[in-house]
Amino acid sequence: MNVVILGGGPCGLGAAWRLTECGHDNWELYEQDSQCGGLSSSFQDDDGFWWDIGGHVLFSHYSYFDDLMATLFPNDNDWIFHEREAWAWMQDRFIPYPVQNNIHNLPKNIFWECLEGIIDLKERNQDNVPAHFGEWIDAGFGKGLAKWFLRPYNYKVWAYPVEELDWSWVGDRVATIDLKTILRNYLYNKNSISWGPNSQFRFPANGGTGSIWRTLADNLPGNKIHLGYQAVSISLKKREIEFQNGKKTCFDYLLSSIPLTKLVEISDLEAPYDKPPQLKQSSVHIAGLALKGSPPDYLSTKCWMYFPEDNCPFYRVTVFSNYSPNNVPDITSQWSLLCEVSESPLKKVDHNHVTEDIIQGALNTKLIADRNDIHHVWQSFVKDAYPTPDLNRNGMLFPLLRHFEKQHIFSRGRFGSWRYEVGNMDHSLMQGVEFADHILKSKDEVTVWKPNTVNNPGYKDMNK
Ligand SMILES: Cc1cc2nc3c(=O)[nH]c(=O)nc-3n(C[C@H](O)[C@H](O)[C@H](O)COP(=O)(O)OP(=O)(O)OC[C@H]3O[C@@H](n4cnc5c(N)ncnc54)[C@H](O)[C@@H]3O)c2cc1C
16 A cells, blocks of 8 residues: 655654554655745744744644654753743733633723623523624623624734634634633732643754654655655546656555645546635744844743734734744844734735834834844745634535545645644644554544544543
């Protein structure tokens, strides 16, 4: 059984790892870029600063994933371990994440507006199923929180109106509110900060997030990984792939982790599957600010921050030098911020002006005091960054994935399966692993088909 893997990101590498682990050596991996890692790659700029494609946080829903990380990086000093310190910048102050349970930090009138909205929820008909993500926000958090944080923040991240998004992806990604906690926090002047699956995370000590995937690739048989190979056409009848360099290869099974829309475009599908699926995505502009000096005290232990307001273009900024001191050449005199700005056809961004807008936003939100603190800016534009869970997605997606499977083509990974709810690094790697287990051992692919199961907090322990 000849297995071909398209794409050397976490998903493709996960498939290659698991096939090898199971003793199935008949596989080849083809990646268009000159290194493995995909969206989880890291880059060192000419001045020695390391950058991720947006701050990547490694956490896991799977014991298999944890074991693999321990195999690849056996020493504790391979990692920097973090207690998450996430915040939202609102009303000229930092509010601890999740905002919804720490609203007493907001100005009194806004705190009351949020509280009133939550109290009013009691009168809502609990049986109404929200028609879209906007309604889900209003119904779960009340009008005040929706207005001041959840609606503007989500528009900034997704780059689509919340009325166009489904809410079934939410899973363990959005903290629900708890009135008792909110009031207790207010009365005792406390904050709730430990919610969520990423409340603790780790980061590679050296070489950014991408070092995880470079190390994984280095532990696979090198002669099976083919870099600089871009797939340009796929014949389903012949089960043959052609690359831009004219080379061809055949497969019995294909694991494709390239964007599903691209897979459709280059495959000779027959009607009704031959038309480009109207799947939505958003893009992200990344600006890495390489800074002189040291972070101000109020940023010195922060991990990342959310920005719902319109005084800056970014939705999130990571204090990247706090993840590892080795992300900058000299931590005693340098530090770094990684800023992310989303874009879609409904939220246009002026590419020529975005960097200046980011710098101005960093000044407006007090991330930096002076533009002279900037040594240089590293920039990256990622066209396919977020697979959008819009309301029409599943109706198009599921039949297409199943149709490909009938041709022995498994489209998996963040943009392969187009499922944001299982689109993180651990999910993507496991989609590759589960593909291998499926074709070798007829096991179910849980991640791609049952996101709620794997995102359930108890899933990891159940599968130890
Ligand atoms: C801004 C941002 C922040 C993120 N933050 C986090 C985070 O904090 N934590 C987390 O766990 N995850 C995070 N992620 C998600 C993480 O990057 C993905 O989960 C992961 O990279 C997906 O792996 P993949 O293998 O499915 O896809 P990809 O990483 O996209 O890999 C696909 C590979 O296919 C290759 N390819 C494409 N077309 C072709 C072709 N025609 N021929 C050959 N090769 C091709 C690409 O070059 C790429 O290497 C973030 C993503 C973004 C964009």
